Amino acid sequence: MTDAKFPNPFEVKAVSGTQGWERMYPYYHLFSSERRQYEENRFWFFDAMHHPEPMYPFDTITAEAWWVALSQNTSRIFAIPPALGIAHRIVNGYVYISAHGVEDPQQIAERAAYFEKRAGYYFEHWDELYAKWEIKFRGVIGELKSIEVPRLPAYEPEEVVTEGRGISSGYRLLAAYEQVILNMYQAWQYHFEMLNLSYLAYLTFFDFCKQAFPDINPQTIAKMVAGADVILFRPEEEIGRLAELAIELQLGELLTSDVAPEELFAKLRQSESGGKWLQAFETAKDPWFYLSSGTGMAHTHTSWIDDLRIPLAHLRTYVRRLQKGEDIKRPLAKIAAERDRLVAEYQALLPSDEQRAEFQQRYALVRRTYPYAENHMFFVEHWHHTIFWNKIREFGQLLVDHGFFQDKEDIFYFHRFEIPAMLYDVVTAWAVGPGVPAQGPYVWPKEVARRREVMERFRQWTPPPALGPTPDSITEPFTIMLWGITSERVKAWLTPPAGPTETPELRGLPAAPGVVQGPARVITNLKDLDTLQEGEILVCPITTPSWVPIFSKIKAAVTDVGGMTSHAAIVAREYDLPTVVGTGMATTLIKTGDLLWVDADHGVVRILARASAPSAPAATKVS
Amino acid sequence: MSEHDHLTVWLETAEAESLPRIGGKGQSLARLLQAGLRVPAGFAITTRLYEQSLLTGGGEVELAALFKTLLDHGSAAPEPVRLAAAALQQRAKTTAISASGLQSIALHYRELSARRRQVDPPVAVRSSAACEDKSSASFAGQFETCLWVRGEAQLVDAVRSCWASLFSPRALAYRLAATRKDPHLGYAMGIVVQEMVDAGAAGVAFTLNPKSGDRSKVVIEGNWGLGSSVVSGEVTPDHFMVDKVTLGIEARRVAHKALQDVVDEAANTVLRIAAPTAQAAAPCLGDDELLELTRVATRIERLYGCPQDVEWALDRAAALPHSLYILQSRPETRWSQRPTVPPATTPTMGYLGAMVASLSGRKVKG
Numbered sequence: 007m008t009d010a011k012f013p014n015p016f017e018v019k020a021v022s023g024t025q026g027w028e029r030m031y032p033y034y035h036l037f038s039s040e041r042r043q044y045e046e047n048r049f050w051f052f053d054a055m056h057h058p059e060p061m062y063p064f065d066t067i068t069a070e071a072w073w074v075a076l077s078q079n080t081s082r083i084f085a086i087p088p089a090l091g092i093a094h095r096i097v098n099g100y101v102y103i104s105a106h107g108v109e110d111p112q113q114i115a116e117r118a119a120y121f122e123k124r125a126g127y128y129f130e131h132w133d134e135l136y137a138k139w140e141i142k143f144r145g146v147i148g149e150l151k152s153i154e155v156p157r158l159p160a161y162e163p164e165e166v167v168t169e170g171r172g173i174s175s176g177y178r179l180l181a182a183y184e185q186v187i188l189n190m191y192q193a194w195q196y197h198f199e200m201l202n203l204s205y206l207a208y209l210t211f212f213d214f215c216k217q218a219f220p221d222i223n224p225q226t227i228a229k230m231v232a233g234a235d236v237i238l239f240r241p242e243e244e245i246g247r248l249a250e251l252a253i254e255l256q257l258g259e260l261l262t263s264d265v266a267p268e269e270l271f272a273k274l275r276q277s278e279s280g281g282k283w284l285q286a287f288e289t290a291k292d293p294w295f296y297l298s299s300g301t302g303m304a305h306t307h308t309s310w311i312d313d314l315r316i317p318l319a320h321l322r323t324y325v326r327r328l329q330k331g332e333d334i335k336r337p338l339a340k341i342a343a344e345r346d347r348l349v350a351e352y353q354a355l356l357p358s359d360e361q362r363a364e365f366q367q368r369y370a371l372v373r374r375t376y377p378y379a380e381n382h383m384f385f386v387e388h389w390h391h392t393i394f395w396n397k398i399r400e401f402g403q404l405l406v407d408h409g410f411f412q413d414k415e416d417i418f419y420f421h422r423f424e425i426p427a428m429l430y431d432v433v434t435a436w437a438v439g440p441g442v443p444a445q446g447p448y449v450w451p452k453e454v455a456r457r458r459e460v461m462e463r464f465r466q467w468t469p470p471p472a473l474g475p476t477p478d479s480i481t482e483p484f485t486i487m488l489w490g491i492t493s494e495r496v497k498a499w500l501t502p503p504a505g506p507t508e509t510p511e512l513r514g515l516p517a518a519p520g521v522v523q524g525p526a527r528v529i530t531n532l533k534d535l536d537t538l539q540e541g542e543i544l545v546c547p548i549t550t551p552s553w554v555p556i557f558s559k560i561k562a563a564v565t566d567v568g569g570m571t572s573h574a575a576i577v578a579r580e581y582d583l584p585t586v587v588g589t590g591m592a593t594t595l596i597k598t599g600d601l602l603w604v605d606a607d608h609g610v611v612r613i614l615a616r617a618s619a620p621s622a623p624a625a626t627k628v629s
Numbered sequence: 630m631s632e633h634d635h636l637t638v639w640l641e642t643a644e645a646e647s648l649p650r651i652g653g654k655g656q657s658l659a660r661l662l663q664a665g666l667r668v669p670a671g672f673a674i675t676t677r678l679y680e681q682s683l684l685t686g687g688g689e690v691e692l693a694a695l696f697k698t699l700l701d702h703g704s705a706a707p708e709p710v711r712l713a714a715a716a717l718q719q720r721a722k723t724t725a726i727s728a729s730g731l732q733s734i735a736l737h738y739r740e741l742s743a744r745r746r747q748v749d750p751p752v753a754v755r756s757s758a759a760c761e762d763k764s765s766a767s768f769a770g771q772f773e774t775c776l777w778v779r780g781e782a783q784l785v786d787a788v789r790s791c792w793a794s795l796f797s798p799r800a801l802a803y804r805l806a807a808t809r810k811d812p813h814l815g816y817a818m819g820i821v822v823q824e825m826v827d828a829g830a831a832g833v834a835f836t837l838n839p840k841s842g843d844r845s846k847v848v849i850e851g852n853w854g855l856g857s858s859v860v861s862g863e864v865t866p867d868h869f870m871v872d873k874v875t876l877g878i879e880a881r882r883v884a885h886k887a888l889q890d891v892v893d894e895a896a897n898t899v900l901r902i903a904a905p906t907a908q909a910a911a912p913c914l915g916d917d918e919l920l921e922l923t924r925v926a927t928r929i930e931r932l933y934g935c936p937q938d939v940e941w942a943l944d945r946a947a948a949l950p951h952s953l954y955i956l957q958s959r960p961e962t963r964w965s966q967r968p969t970v971p972p973a974t975t976p977t978m979g980y981l982g983a984m985v986a987s988l989s990g991r992k993v994k995g
Contacts, residue, residue, distance in 0.1 A: 088977045118984070126988045210985040213978040220841040226875060351874040355844050364986065371989035
């Protein structure tokens with residue numbers, strides 16, 4: 007055991023050139039001298055899984071919304087007896103989180119009584135609650151879509167008078183912003199409504215398997231639980247269907263040609279079959295193209311619908327595969343049959359009727375509740391957030407129109423409490439009359455430039471994997487299951503990596519099996535995704551389901567963070583892509599061009615040879 | 630039906646409940662062979678011949694006296710016990726074996742010879758004691774095994790050696806411990822004579838992980854040459870772990886196997902030799918072999934309905950799957966006797982798991 011420790015959060019130095027960065031985030035989101043005693047005695051880990059990049063100030067609403075929703079469900083609604091919520095802090099732009107628990111046995115017992123009643127209710131009525139949830143959530147999406155971001159006209163429209171409205175566009179603008187923000191917060195409230203219990207059910211099954219079969223491979227457990235027909239795979243399925251339609255309509259050549267979307271659509275419109283295909287394309291878009299190419303929790307994670315070059319690029323890949331005679335469909339029946347076989351055979355290996363019955367009971371519960379865990383993400387982080395980020399851009403555009411910003415994207419440099427003041431500034435000036443100056447144009451563009459620079463400096467900093475005292479053992483279940491953070495992983499973080507002359511070796515969790523060798527492509531910013539070449543090994547903070555279409559290009563994937571139930575692991579297994587998750591520092595240690603050996607049967611990655619010269623990722627357009 | 634049936638019996642036709650007649654090993658091998666597993670062909674010499682040869686003419690009295698001494702004084706009186714034991718060992722080595730006994734043995738051995746089309750085929754002659762209580766620890770490794778025995782005379786000598794091993798100090802110590810649990814324990818020796826596998830590699834396989842008790846794994850250990858080097862514990866073998874359900878090879882530890890047991894055909898004996906350097910470092914089993922062994926071991930486990938400790942050997946002269954022989958299988962004793970499921974992985978999970986499971990069990994409809 008080394009003397010190595012994680013830094014005390016109060017001893018982490020600011021990145022040079024970022025003076026004043028603290029004002030970019032809500033005050034309660036920062037480590038604070040007033041709460042020092044509480045904060046420096048907790049274990050905080052860098053949440054690279056959800057927020058691998060420095061947070062744009064506006065985007066912190068997502069971190070905060072899940073901070074509240076996850077926590078409240080654990081601590082105040084379902085009262086999961088030994089657990090409390092997860093606190094957040096931002097350091098040099100990066101999110102650190104700390105899981106809280108209950109130690110006092112009396113308190114645990116008190117919570118147990120609440121938990122039994124409430125969790126019991128949800129498990130008992132699960133199917134009907136899930137059906138209700140979907141209706142509710144579609145309502146939230148509908149409401150968000152319907153919120154109009156008014157422009158401020160020279161003269162209010164006549165309807166204001168003829169309908170006796172009594173309120174102006176200015177007022178409606180202010181109200182619209184509040185509505186959008188509350189809508190986002192509400193979306194996250196619903197996100198966690200059923201999630202904690204669904205993960206708990208998974209853990210209950212997982213734990214039983216580990217008790218009964220101490221050496222069982224966590225991959226196998228995840229395979230037993232995985233649904234075959236999961237919403238997150240629909241977008242990819244739609245691309246597949248469109249690819250098949252293209253072949254059928256003999257549009258293969260046109261659709262594999264590398265032209266800009268507008269040009270492609272124009273060409274398609276010229277023929278009847280082209281028009282037919284376009285119609286199918288339009289239908290597929292809503293909602294299946296509302297798929298973020300990242301986690302959805304940052305505005306920079308472009309969705310397919312925002313940049314049609316992305317799905318069209320995937321489409322080209324699929325058409326080419328079909329032309330080569332490859333099968334592009336996920337073999338759902340085969341996946342389900344294999345899953346059922348694993349379940350039956352492991353169950354049969356249990357030595358008693360009692361154990362077999364308990365296995366069956368726990369398995370039945372997880373099969374019932376896990377679809378929520380697999381499906382919620384599409385509704386919230388993909389579909390809803392795609393609309394949300396674009397709605398905020400409308401406010402951004404308005405502020406551009408009033409000279410506050412040069413680019414509508416600049417709005418994201420400000421946290422959500424700063425925007426209302428700007429809107430009030432605009433509205434008050436507008437209300438007084440034409441030519442009346444708002445203060446914003448004199449103040450904000452400079453501030454945008456300053457913050458842009460700070461963000462750039464944040465990106466150069468490598469956040470330590472954790473802060474604060476190392477816990478004796480990691481026991482909070484979600485920390486282990488979802489983030490893949492175990493006591494062993496924490497120890498590994500404390501061990502300094504090998505020097506450049508040794509063959510560095512990284513260890514992680516084997517998420518999907520296979521042993522391959524190939525050149526690495528390190529991608530930490532989603533914009534560089536298109537630099538990926540055929541046959542490379544992807545090295546990244548975390549992969550998400552929207553990366554699935556590129557899986558056919560790469561040989562393997564290696565990630566910094568992730569547990570067995572992480573999305574990277576789930577998709578890797580479904581697509582038979584050798585994947586090692588949770589290595590901790592792959593994106594730091596490995597450079598693009600390094601020759602890697604990946605043993606995803608055991609979770610070992612070795613750098614066999616270093617790239618001869620540093621290769622800068624070419625910032626090519628999506629092609 | 631052979632007229633000598635009460636003295637010798639082919640494994641392929643031995644009856645199911647034959648333990649008192651041919652001992653535990655014989656019964657097990659007969660069962661495996663008759664279930665279709667690849668067990669070397671052979672026959673068992675029954676306890677009847679042992680009784681006929683050793684317990685007549687004063688032998689029974691000597692034996693009773695030995696047991697009494699043992700029980701009364703145990704290890705506190707080594708000298709009287711040693712003397713009594715030595716006398717019985719001498720008896721085993723010299724007593725007359727009936728003509729019908731010798732004929733029976735010869736007949737079966739010649740039949741093996743005919744089947745193999747080989748003069749004086751090499752056989753393994755192994756003790757198969759009829760005193761192993763099913764639930765307690767077996768007498769594994771306490772009795773004599775003679776390997777690479779050729780010729781009728783040598784075969785008879787080997788039989789006598791096996792009988793004599795009943796009275797070795799180690800065997801008697803085990804006998805004492807076992808009798809304390811079960812005072813009426815019998816003590817007789819059957820013998821199994823089987824075609825000898827010229828093993829290129831051999832070892833053991835457990836149908837659970839002996840380290841953790843995990844019943845979904847098969848743990849395989851092996852060395853080049855005969856299995857005796859592994860079973861004796863004197864060589865660190867290669868170690869593998871295969872999952873029964875996924876057939877994933879999940880552990881692979883290649884040991885430096887400095888020694889191996891090989892047959893010296895000229896001298897008709899088994900030698901322990903230094904392994905050639907390249908071989909010492911090479912894994913003795915490839916993936917195909919590991920998977921076949923996993924499948925066979927799992928089949929044996931299903932046959933017996935409980936975890937097994939299996940001895941296997943790969944015949945140098947054959948190819949997979951025909952090369953894989955099962956030399957023995959007995960119930961695993963350490964984990965199989967554990968009555969309960971071990972506690973949850975953490976107290977938190979135990980607590981939560983039980984709660985959640987009971988909630989679902991109690992209330993979930995349909």
